[in-house]
Amino acid sequence: MRIALLCSGGDAPGMNSVIRSVVRTAESLGHEVVGVRRGYRGLIEGDMQELRSRDVGGILDRGGTVLLSSREERFKELEYRERAYMNLKSNGVEGVIVLGGEGTFKGAELIAEESGIPVIGVPCTIDNDVGATDYCIGYDTALRNAVDAIDKIRDTASSHERVFIVEVMGRKRGFIAVEAGLATGAELILVPEESFPKEMIPEEIKKAKEIGKLHYIIVMAEGYGRAESLREYLLSELGERYGEIRATVLGHLQRGGSPTHTDRIMGMKFGEVATEALLSGERSGFIAYRDGKFYIEDFEKAGEYKDIDWEALRLNRRLSS
Ligand code: F6P
Numbered sequence: 001m002r003i004a005l006l007c008s009g010g011d012a013p014g015m016n017s018v019i020r021s022v023v024r025t026a027e028s029l030g031h032e033v034v035g036v037r038r039g040y041r042g043l044i045e046g047d048m049q050e051l052r053s054r055d056v057g058g059i060l061d062r063g064g065t066v067l068l069s070s071r072e073e074r075f076k077e078l079e080y081r082e083r084a085y086m087n088l089k090s091n092g093v094e095g096v097i098v099l100g101g102e103g104t105f106k107g108a109e110l111i112a113e114e115s116g117i118p119v120i121g122v123p124c125t126i127d128n129d130v131g132a133t134d135y136c137i138g139y140d141t142a143l144r145n146a147v148d149a150i151d152k153i154r155d156t157a158s159s160h161e162r163v164f165i166v167e168v169m170g171r172k173r174g175f176i177a178v179e180a181g182l183a184t185g186a187e188l189i190l191v192p193e194e195s196f197p198k199e200m201i202p203e204e205i206k207k208a209k210e211i212g213k214l215h216y217i218i219v220m221a222e223g224y225g226r227a228e229s230l231r232e233y234l235l236s237e238l239g240e241r242y243g244e245i246r247a248t249v250l251g252h253l254q255r256g257g258s259p260t261h262t263d264r265i266m267g268m269k270f271g272e273v274a275t276e277a278l279l280s281g282e283r284s285g286f287i288a289y290r291d292g293k294f295y296i297e298d299f300e301k302a303g304e305y306k307d308i309d310w311e312a313l314r315l316n317r318r319l320s321s
Contacts, residue, residue, distance in 0.1 A: 001279060002032045004048060004093040007065040008039030008072070008104040011255060012124040012138025014263030015065040015099050020056040021271025022097055027053050029279060034091060038068045039100070040075040040107055043084035048091055060264055063141070063256045065099070075107050078114075085115040093117060095278040101125035101136070102302045105286055109299035112284035120274045121286030121299065126255050128175040131304030132297045133288035137270060139175065140262040142254045146180035149250050150219065154184065157215035160244060163205055163234065165218045167227035167249045174221040176254070178308050181219035182316045188216075189316055192223035193308050198230065202237040209242040211321075216243070269294070 005022050007015050023033045035051040036042040059066050074080040088096070088111075096119040098108045105121045112119040123130040126142035146168050157164045166186075168176045174191025181189035187208055190196055205216050220227060227247035234245050259267070266289070273294045274287050285296045 001026075001094045002034065002092045003275070003278060004034050004036050004043075004088060004091070004096045005051065005067070005099075006036035006039050006042060006096070007067050007069045007099040007124070008107065009069060009100040010071075010125060011064045011069045012099075012126050012136070013063040013141035013255070013257060013259040014137040014267040015067075015124050016056075016059040016062050017259060017264045017267025018099055018122050018124065018137060018271040018274075019051075019065070019067060020059055021268040022275050023051045023056045024053050025272045025275040026279075029275075031279065034093065035067050038070045038072075039104070040072040040084065041070040042068075043087060044072065044074060044080050046087035046091070048087070061258045063258055069100075071103075081110060081114060085111070085117070088115065088117055095119070097122065097274050097278060099124045099137070101127065102130055105130075105299045105302040108286070109284065112299075118278060118281075118283040120278045120282060120296075121302070122270045122274050123286060123288070123302070126176065127170050127173055129170075129173040129306065130286075130302045131306050132301040133286075133290065135266060135289045137263055137267050138255070138259075140260045140266075141257060142169065142176055143179050143183070144260050145254045145257055146176055146250060147183045149253065150180060150184040150186070150217065153248060154215065154217060157217055161214050162243045163216045163218070163245045165220055165227040165230050165234075165245070165247045167220050167222055167247070169250070169254050170221035170223050172223050174223060174308050177219050177221035177224075178312050182312045184217070184219070185320050186217045186219040186316065187213065187320050188218045189313060190218060190220040190224040191308060191313075192221055194313070198225075198233060201230075202234060205234070205238065205242050
């Protein structure tokens with residue numbers, strides 16, 4: 001089988017491990033892989049070239065994706081998708097593996113339905129928000145990056161007895177905020193899944209300072225709100241009576257850097273399972289990981305709600321007091 005491989009949407013550390021795994025698994029079983037550059041944009045433009053085992057050497061420790069990625073709006077239009085299908089067929093492609101999140105999988109489902117070419121997805125997003133799978137490639141590295149950064153911010157927060165609002169990624173969901181907040185002992189974790197009233201925050205800061213806390217660190221998911229607007233609100237309510245108030249947006253530094261061992265190893269496993277699924281005749285779906293096992297799920301399940309770890313939030317409230 002000739003397999004096309006692409007990454008779409010936000011890059012995720014560990015994608016390169018998946019790429020290496022797909023290429024080498026396919027080659028070891030006597031099959032071929034073509035790499036598509038820039039995700040769905042490359043499909044539309046026919047930008048693809050053969051990838052051999054030697055081409056994917058030395059990439060395991062690299063962040064980002066060697067195949068490049070894009071958020072290609074044109075793929076929502078049938079006219080451009082048909083162009084992509086023609087390119088796949090004229091390149092002799094008989095199966096596709098796509099790396100990305102829920103948005104990417106919507107496109108993947110359409111390819112399988114409309115072109116008849118089988119498509120398998122591998123969940124890759126630092127937000128970890130793909131339904132039906134406990135794990136998405138990139139999440140562990142993003143957590144490491146966020147934890148490192150918040151630890152550093154705490155040094156200044158303590159030395160200057162400040163209130164800090166640290167905004168972490170998570171467009172719709174609070175997975176990074178919950179775990180990074182717990183791991184760094186944040187005084188407060190704000191996530192879109194919980195409507196924690198901002199009116200309660202000044203009182204919480206006051207109580208913490210009165211029991212002798214030097215700093216007050218709020219880890220806030222971007223899906224809850226913007227750090228700067230919360231800072232302005234707190235300033236208007238408290239002034240600087242309980243310490244100067246600063247806001248930091250961690251932004252894209254969370255998404256970069258060398259992948260952790262977890263993202264590398266999970267990337268290898270996901271890549272092998274995805275390739276074998278395609279070769280064994282699966283026609284449409286993504287690889288999900290639950291309780292230590294891999295499953296193939298319908299693409300539409302990627303949009304299912306997956307809950308955050310409420311127990312972690314509860315534990316943080318108890319331990320950070
Ligand atoms: O989906 C991953 C993610 O990093 C989100 O956490 C964030 O909201 C978004 O991508 C940022 O996208 P971009 O890199 O296109 O600005």
